[in-house]
Amino acid sequence: MSPAEVAAILFGTFVVLVILRVPVAFSLGLACVPVFFISDRLTPSLLFDQMFRSYNSFVLLAVPFFLLAANLMNSAGITQRLVDLSRVTVGHLPGGLGHINVLVSMLFAGISGSSTADAAGIGSLLIPQMKKEGYDSSFAVAVTACSSVMGVVIPPSILMVVWGGLMSVSIGGLFLAGILPGLLIAASMMGIVYIYAIRRGYPVYQRATAREFLRALLAALLPLATPAIIIGGIVGGFFTPTEASVIAVIYSLILGMLVYRTITLRRLPVVLYDSARFAAISLFCIGTASAFGWILAYFKIPQALVNEMATWGAGLTETGILIALAFLIVGMFIDAIPAIIILGTVLYPVAQDVGMHPIHFAIIGVVSLAFGLVTPPYGLCLLIASAIGEIRMVQALRDVAIILSAMIAVLLFIVLFPDVILALPRWLMPRFVG
Numbered sequence: 001m002s003p004a005e006v007a008a009i010l011f012g013t014f015v016v017l018v019i020l021r022v023p024v025a026f027s028l029g030l031a032c033v034p035v036f037f038i039s040d041r042l043t044p045s046l047l048f049d050q051m052f053r054s055y056n057s058f059v060l061l062a063v064p065f066f067l068l069a070a071n072l073m074n075s076a077g078i079t080q081r082l083v084d085l086s087r088v089t090v091g092h093l094p095g096g097l098g099h100i101n102v103l104v105s106m107l108f109a110g111i112s113g114s115s116t117a118d119a120a121g122i123g124s125l126l127i128p129q130m131k132k133e134g135y136d137s138s139f140a141v142a143v144t145a146c147s148s149v150m151g152v153v154i155p156p157s158i159l160m161v162v163w164g165g166l167m168s169v170s171i172g173g174l175f176l177a178g179i180l181p182g183l184l185i186a187a188s189m190m191g192i193v194y195i196y197a198i199r200r201g202y203p204v205y206q207r208a209t210a211r212e213f214l215r216a217l218l219a220a221l222l223p224l225a226t227p228a229i230i231i232g233g234i235v236g237g238f239f240t241p242t243e244a245s246v247i248a249v250i251y252s253l254i255l256g257m258l259v260y261r262t263i264t265l266r267r268l269p270v271v272l273y274d275s276a277r278f279a280a281i282s283l284f285c286i287g288t289a290s291a292f293g294w295i296l297a298y299f300k301i302p303q304a305l306v307n308e309m310a311t312w313g314a315g316l317t318e319t320g321i322l323i324a325l326a327f328l329i330v331g332m333f334i335d336a337i338p339a340i341i342i343l344g345t346v347l348y349p350v351a352q353d354v355g356m357h358p359i360h361f362a363i364i365g366v367v368s369l370a371f372g373l374v375t376p377p378y379g380l381c382l383l384i385a386s387a388i389g390e391i392r393m394v395q396a397l398r399d400v401a402i403i404l405s406a407m408i409a410v411l412l413f414i415v416l417f418p419d420v421i422l423a424l425p426r427w428l429m430p431r432f433v434g
Contacts, residue, residue: 001035001039001299003299003303003304006296006301007299007301009031009034010032010292010295010296011031013031014027014028014031017030024334024338025281025284025285025288025338026288028285028289028291028342029287029291029292031292032288032291032292033047046291050290050291050294051287051288051290051291054286055283058240059161059164059165059171059240059241060161062241062244062245063158063279063282064275064282065245065246066114066156066158066245067158067279067282068275069112069245069248069249069251070113070114070117071271071274072249072252072271073252073256075256075262075263075267075271076223076252076260076263077260077262078111078220078223079108079125080125081216081219081223082107082223083122084219084220085107085219086103086104086107087100087205087208087216088213088216089103091206091208092204092205092206092207092208093190093204094194094197094198094204095194095196095197095202095203096202096203096205097129097130097133097205098193099190099193101126101143102143102186102193103190104147105118105122105151105186106147106183107220107224109152110156110226111227113151113152113156113158113161114151114158115149115373115381116381116384117151118147118381119151119380119381120384120388122147123145123384123388123389124388126140127140127141128388135202136200137389137395137396138391138396138398138399139399141382141388141389141396142385142396142399142402143189143399143403144389145374145379145381145396145400146400146403146404147186148373148385149185149370149371149381150186150370152366152370152373153178153181153185154178154182154227155176155179155227156244156248157175157178159336159340159370160174160175161241162337163365164241164362166286166290166341166344167344167348169359170359170433171234171241172241172425173429174359174362174363175231175234176235176425176428177363177422177425178363178366179424180420180423181363181367181421185367185407185410188406188407188410189407192402192406222259223255226251229244230247230248235428285337285338286337286338286341288338289337289340289341289342292342293341293345296342296345297345302350303349305346305347309350309353314354316354316356316418319354320356320360320364320418323350323361323365323368324364324412326347327364327368330369331369331375332376333377335380336369336370336372339369340369344362347361347365348361357418359421359433360414360421360422363414364414364415368411371404371407371408374400374404375404376397379393382396382400
């Protein structure tokens with residue numbers, strides 16, 4: 001079979017199964033089956049062989065541990081401490097609670113590494129409060145959903161761990177490269193919140209005193225040390241990303257059980273169960289998507305795509321824009337982890353062919369897929385925020401589109417200025433980034 005024929009079978013079967021509402025993880029595995037039966041050189045047992053090979057990865061052990069650390073931090077009640085710190089920092093700006101929402105998401109992203117944990121944890125606390133203070137429900141939902149995407153952009157990011165583990169890219173370099181895009185997304189959102197607040201007359205909090213700021217900072221200092229410990233340890237070469245994830249779990253346990261005493265022995269099994277359930281879903285997606293990606297590589301489909309795109313004469317910038325569009329579109333329909341494995345492995349040779357740095361390519365992909373969390377029909381973070389705000393998802397789409405337009409401008413900046421994005425990892429990790 002030619003690469004085009006295999007691609008048609010794989011993607012055609014996958015699309016049909018998704019339309020039939022078969023879960024994406026199962027759709028990816030089932031889409032491989034026809035190719036295994038049609039090809040004389042392959043057997044269906046290879047599906048399970050490739051799945052188990054993908055699980056045999058020390059780096060991917062970080063995924064369940066980071067998920068557990070995020071759940072422990074959530075259960076420890078640190079969200080309220082971050083809200084208090086954000087209130088004394090930006091609450092005096094027009095639309096204070098909207099700015100607080102964005103800043104809390106940015107701070108929480110540096111602790112959790114998960115956008116869905118961000119949307120659920122912060123949304124349940126701030127959306128009802130925003131509605132109570134006179135904010136439009138659609139705006140409260142939109143700003144909560146959109147700000148939650150920083151959870152997978154600002155380090156530590158579970159998507160970056162998966163990307164680095166599967167494509168042999170420095171995870172420490174990815175973490176450092178994600179800092180500036182995360183800050184730019186937060187700044188762009190706060191600019192939109194400011195415009196909304198001026199036009200709609202949203203309330204403002206009184207400016208906090210220096211003593212109030214210091215008190216809130218001290219209360220949130222221990223949770224805020226989490227990203228410094230994780231990133232500093234990885235960049236400094238003290239431990240690997242997997243070891244960092246275990247340290248994050250231990251640190252979260254110490255905060256929740258010994259310092260704040262908000263996690264009890266009775267509560268701990270529930271947290272462990274929830275974390276194991278979410279980790280199992282993510283890892284099963286990785287397994288089936290890896291088998292799917294192996295078939296793509298076996299039949300040289302990425303190379304065929306490189307040869308085709310070479311005839312277009314596209315340069316670095318044009319290829320970067322095409323890659324961002326591809327990830328944006330795919331992210332609207334499927335979860336980010338299988339999208340990384342499938343689309344990332346297909347487009348990686350294309351990026352290499354035009355001289356794109358692997359970390360630059362990864363940041364474009366991660367940020368683009370993060371935006372898929374707030375775009376229907378998938379839009380998981382938007383679904384979570386809409387459920388908390390008690391409105392239909394379609395009611396928030398107008399405000400989401402306005403906020404997302406500013407975030408798309410950040411994505412364009414990432415594509416156009418790779419040297420700026422790579423400056424921090426090149427400075428702090430020159431041996432691994434280059």
